[in-house]
Amino acid sequence: MVHSSAAAVAALLHGVPVIATDPACALAPLATRFEDIESPHRPDDRVAWAERLADSQWTLEEMKAGLAWRSLHDH
Numbered sequence: 001m002v003h004s005s006a007a008a009v010a011a012l013l014h015g016v017p018v019i020a021t022d023p024a025c026a027l028a029p030l031a032t033r034f035e036d037i038e039s040p041h042r043p044d045d046r047v048a049w050a051e052r053l054a055d056s057q058w059t060l061e062e063m064k065a066g067l068a069w070r071s072l073h074d075h
Contacts, residue, residue, distance in 0.1 A: 001034070002027075009053070012046055026053055
């Protein structure tokens, strides 16, 4: 159970069910509701969700300035 966490994103990508307490966090659409803990949600659209999440990590201005590329290239 998380409020909002990068570890929960990694867990979801590996197929591990996650309970998110913050309805506004990015992983909420794929999270299991606490009431459903006995039959956790195991979404099939994790990759599409991760792609949308990644698309929102950089603003257009940051991409134009090369910040996204430098961040990827340096890591």
